Amino acid sequence: MSKVVSPLSWKDGVLSLLDQRKLPLEEIIVENKTIEDAYNSIKDMVVRGAPLIGYTGIFGMALFARGNRGASIDEYKKAAEYLNSSRPTAVNLAYELDRCVELIDQLINAGNSEKIEDELISFGHAQLDLIHRDNLAMANIAMKDLIERFGKRKYRIMTLCNTGYLACGPMGTALGVISHLFENDLIEHVYASETRPYMQGARLTSYELKKQGVPHDIVVEGSFSYLMKNKLVDAIFIGADRIVKNGDTANKIGSSTLSIVAKHYGVPFFVVAPTSSFDFTSEEGSEIPIEMRDENEILSFRDQRVAPEGTSALNPSFDVTDANCITGIICESGMIDPVTRENLLKVTGQE
Numbered sequence: 312m313s314k315v316v317s318p319l320s321w322k323d324g325v326l327s328l329l330d331q332r333k334l335p336l337e338e339i340i341v342e343n344k345t346i347e348d349a350y351n352s353i354k355d356m357v358v359r360g361a362p363l364i365g366y367t368g369i370f371g372m373a374l375f376a377r378g379n380r381g382a383s384i385d386e387y388k389k390a391a392e393y394l395n396s397s398r399p400t401a402v403n404l405a406y407e408l409d410r411c412v413e414l415i416d417q418l419i420n421a422g423n424s425e426k427i428e429d430e431l432i433s434f435g436h437a438q439l440d441l442i443h444r445d446n447l448a449m450a451n452i453a454m455k456d457l458i459e460r461f462g463k464r465k466y467r468i469m470t471l472c473n474t475g476y477l478a479c480g481p482m483g484t485a486l487g488v489i490s491h492l493f494e495n496d497l498i499e500h501v502y503a504s505e506t507r508p509y510m511q512g513a514r515l516t517s518y519e520l521k522k523q524g525v526p527h528d529i530v531v532e533g534s535f536s537y538l539m540k541n542k543l544v545d546a547i548f549i550g551a552d553r554i555v556k557n558g559d560t561a562n563k564i565g566s567s568t569l570s571i572v573a574k575h576y577g578v579p580f581f582v583v584a585p586t587s588s589f590d591f592t593s594e595e596g597s598e599i600p601i602e603m604r605d606e607n608e609i610l611s612f613r614d615q616r617v618a619p620e621g622t623s624a625l626n627p628s629f630d631v632t633d634a635n636c637i638t639g640i641i642c643e644s645g646m647i648d649p650v651t652r653e654n655l656l657k658v659t660g661q662e
């Protein structure tokens with residue numbers, strides 16, 4: 312594997328983020344020294360991917376603590392709300408920020424306000440260690456399922472968006488499954504959907520797969536039916552930005568279309584996500600806020616206008632895959648199959 316640049320690191324009061332907008336052409340680090348820097352890095356997608364947005368939130372709170380010694384719990388709550396308003400769909404950000412606020416509240420009540428920055432940093436590193444363990448557990452569950460389903464052979468796997476270490480810190484969710492299968496000599500080929508308009512598949516997933524030496528092709532979203540009708544895909548693995556109680560799952564725009572085509576052709580479709588991506592306060596997908604991004608992401612490419620002047624674009628960044636189109640949801644505590652409300656709450660230990 313060629314040298315990996317960490318997407319997020321903390322040293323001496325500086326949060327360093329690999330600028331994912333510039334990949335794969337340049338590997339540039341953006342230094343974040345204030346909570347506003349962290350907010351802008353999430354909003355402008357220097358950093359992206361549900362878990363990594365969450366960890367950026369934790370270190371963003373540490374930056375706030377560093378710059379505002381002696382702040383009250385209400386000021387910390389406001390800081391958390393501010394960070395949480397940067398991007399609406401991935402629930403991981405709110406999940407991690409809620410835990411930060413709980414931790415800060417305990418420290419203030421115990422008279423340990425001076426420890427807040429250090430404790431937040433320790434918490435951020437602990438969460439990065441945790442996702443590594445969770446990702447490995449999910450990859451093993453996926454590998455076992457594939458071996459039971461198809462026998463031990465090399466598989467043709469399809470994925471969409473980027474769900475690797477660029478989205479998680481260590482390893483990755485759906486792309487972590489693919490890396491794990493590759494390390495176990497179980498990958499024949501990977502199809503990475505380009506993921507218009509932001510090109511997370513073409514730019515970021517292929518960047519990771521290339522570094523690892525995994526054989527792959529980038530495909531356009533319009534090829535879903537071609538690939539499955541011609542039996543080129545054994546199984547599909549995607550990530551999630553928010554999974555609600557009935558199993559409906561928000562993920563990158565195009566995921567729902569992929570699931571419908573997969574169901575039509577009988578190709579197993581799996582969602583891979585840690586429980587920090589589950590929203591146990593929402594019952595069904597219609598409650599999930601869908602981020603609308605700037606139309607220029609569609610109308611232009613790398614600052615070059617591709618549509619005629621005067622044309623507008625609609626740019627929902629996510630869609631909701633219906634639970635009945637998902638073969639199984641894999642989280643660190645097991646496989647949710649069939650995807651029903653009861654089963655989801657049972658496997659995640661919420662019943």
Ligand code: MRU
Nearest residue numbers: 359360361472474478550551563
């Ligand atoms: O807009 P992005 O790039 O942040 O969207 C990312 C995705 O949709 C990922 O599939 C999702 O966050 C899961 S990452 C493990």
